[in-house]
Amino acid sequence: xxxxxxxxALAITGAVSCNAMADTGGFVEDAHFSIKARNFYMNRxxxxxRTSQNYSEEWAQGFIGTFESGYTPxxxxxxxxxxxxxxxKLDTGxxxxxxxxxxxEEDSDGAKSSYSKGxxxxxxxxSNTVFKFGEQLMNLPVLATSDNRLLPETxxxxxxxxxxxTDLTLHAGHFxxxxxxxxxxxxxxxxxxLDLIGGTYNLNKQFSARAYHSDVEDYWRKNxxxxxxxxxxxxxxxxxxxFNGYDxxxxxxxxxxxxxxxxxxxxAALSAGxxxxxxxxxxxTGTGNYTYGVDGNSTVFLANSVQYSDFNYENExxxxxxYDFDFVALxxxxxxxxxxxLRGTDxxxxxxxxGRAWERDLELKYVVQSGSAKDLSFRIRQAxxxxxxxxxxxxxxxxITEYPINIF
Numbered sequence: 001x002x003x004x005x006x007x008x009a010l011a012i013t014g015a016v017s018c019n020a021m022a023d024t025g026g027f028v029e030d031a032h033f034s035i036k037a038r039n040f041y042m043n044r045x046x047x048x049x050r051t052s053q054n055y056s057e058e059w060a061q062g063f064i065g066t067f068e069s070g071y072t073p074x075x076x077x078x079x080x081x082x083x084x085x086x087x088x089k090l091d092t093g094x095x096x097x098x099x100x101x102x103x104x105e106e107d108s109d110g111a112k113s114s115y116s117k118g119x120x121x122x123x124x125x126x127s128n129t130v131f132k133f134g135e136q137l138m139n140l141p142v143l144a145t146s147d148n149r150l151l152p153e154t155x156x157x158x159x160x161x162x163x164x165x166t167d168l169t170l171h172a173g174h175f176x177x178x179x180x181x182x183x184x185x186x187x188x189x190x191x192x193x194l195d196l197i198g199g200t201y202n203l204n205k206q207f208s209a210r211a212y213h214s215d216v217e218d219y220w221r222k223n224x225x226x227x228x229x230x231x232x233x234x235x236x237x238x239x240x241x242x243f244n245g246y247d248x249x250x251x252x253x254x255x256x257x258x259x260x261x262x263x264x265x266x267x268a269a270l271s272a273g274x275x276x277x278x279x280x281x282x283x284x285t286g287t288g289n290y291t292y293g294v295d296g297n298s299t300v301f302l303a304n305s306v307q308y309s310d311f312n313y314e315n316e317x318x319x320x321x322x323y324d325f326d327f328v329a330l331x332x333x334x335x336x337x338x339x340x341x342l343r344g345t346d347x348x349x350x351x352x353x354x355g356r357a358w359e360r361d362l363e364l365k366y367v368v369q370s371g372s373a374k375d376l377s378f379r380i381r382q383a384x385x386x387x388x389x390x391x392x393x394x395x396x397x398x399x400i401t402e403y404p405i406n407i408f
Contacts, residue, residue: 027079030070033407038062040150041399042101048393058103058111059091062150077125083135084118085151102182103150117184119154133158138296140171141224141244142196142214146297149181153189153297170199171212178294191294192217198224206230216295218252220259226301240269244301246290256294261286263312265303267320276324278340280304284316284347304342307361307383308396313347316355338363349389357387376403 043057065084071077089104092111105115119135135154138145145153157175173196178189198212210226224246231239245264250256267280280303284290290312292299304311304318311318322340327333340361347355365379381398 026070026077027072028070031068031408033067034065035405035407036064036066037403037405038064038150039399039401040103042103042397044101044394044396046392046394056101057092058089058101060103060150061088061090062086064151071123071125075126079123079125080120081123081132081134081136082118082120083137083154084116085154086114086116087150088114101149105182105184115184117151117154117179119156128164129160129162131158131160138175139298140196140198140212141210141226141246141301142198142212142222142295142299143173143175143194144296144298144301145178146181148298151181153181154179155189155191155296156186157194167202168199169201172197178296181297189294192219194295206232214295215251218254219256219294220248220250220291222295223247224301236271236273238271240271242267242269242303244303246302248288248290250288256291257288259286259288259291261288261290261314263290263302267303274326274329276322276326278320278322278324280320280322282311282316282318282320284312284314287314289313304344306340306342306359307381307398308385309342309344309357309359311342311344311357313344313349313355313390315353316344316347318342318344334367334369336365338365344387347389352389355387355389357385357390359383359385373403377401 039061041059043055046054063086067082069079069081071079087104089111092104104111106112121132121134121136123130123132135156136159137147137152138155138159143155145155147153155175156177157173159171159173162170175191175194175196177187178191179186180188183189194214194216196212196214198210200208200210202208206229208228210224212224213222215221224244226242226244229241233239243264243266245262247262248259250259261284263282263284265280265282267278269276269278282302282304290300290310300310300312302310302312304320306320320340320342322338325337327335327337338361342359344355344357346353347357349355360383362382363379365377368374368376379398379400381400383396384394385396386393
């Protein structure tokens with residue numbers, strides 16, 4: 001395992017060494033190189049006979065290496081970023097592979113023993129504006145690469161980020177490829193081309209608003225609006241309100257289906273010392289489900305997008321209640337608990353116009369606070385999902401260990 005990790009580090013270092021040799025300005029001084037070691041176990045137990053496989057289980061080790069350079073001196077500074085990803089199979093098979101775990105790349109013989117992917121991006125900075133072209137990780141409401149499995153998705157294209165105006169961040173971009181979480185092929189996500197524009201404005205410390213537009217060729221165009229209001233009540237007490245909404249219209253060849261829908265969510269949260277309480281409502285109207293994927297499997301900035309379901313079916317109404325607790329109040333810093341319950345109603349499928357579903361998620365997480373293992377985290381996540389109208393009843397367990405290693 002150490003040899004694999006060393007090979008990954010050398011590969012990324014080699015990819016940027018030709019640039020790093022020119023030690024000018026802040027290119028080297030501001031550079032960062034880190035590796036995140038992620039161990040991921042997942043099983044899903046289906047409780048009925050409506051699926052072809054009633055149990056899936058996979059266990060894998062991943063390494064996520066990222067390099068970010070600084071910028072060369074001058075009016076226009078230049079730099080380079082790189083990412084290297086390696087996934088190693090630890091256990092699967094015997095009728096237990098697949099089934100929606102999406103941890104490992106597969107071929108005709110089943111899960112591969114390992115798979116890898118990587119890429120680089122060049123960047124240029126003028127004043128407070130950065131242009132970046134190449135392989136990227138994205139986290140915008142209309143293009144968000146997923147990082148909820150062993151290895152993250154990546155996308156390829158260019159992105160312009162401007163912060164010339166105080167408290168205003170603007171984005172514009174064009175992307176032509178998406179590499180899926182469990183695939184090494186360059187464009188395994190099936191993205192045609194995606195154009196985006198939008199931004200975020202922070203009115204003050206309490207209120208921020210977001211607006212974005214995207215156009216995905218032969219799939220859809222999306223408009224997104226979001227806002228966050230944070231209200232300090234008294235010492236140790238804070239209220240937070242979040243609104244998120246999408247408007248989707250299919251276009252071109254309509255590869256995602258005939259879509260003309262709106263989806264929105266509104267949540268209200270209260271932090272009270274070590275306790276956290278949240279309630280949320282989400283609603284879909286119009287034609288079709290809220291659909292995403294070719295524009296990133298995390299492009300669903302909605303309150304009721306949780307461990308398994310997004311509660312995004314046509315006409316679906318859903319509600320959530322959530323509780324969080326920080327065990328620092330009991331003398332155990334780094335330990336936290338989360339529990340939530342969601343129920344969806346009235347959604348449309350080919351079989352019914354009155355669909356029902358519920359999901360319960362539990363999570364316990366511990367992060368080492370000091371010592372040589374500082375920031376090492378352990379997390380156990382359990383989900384139960386029930387929906388006869390969607391043909392799915394299952395329980396799921398995920399065990400995730402992450403250790404960030406800062407090389408420099």
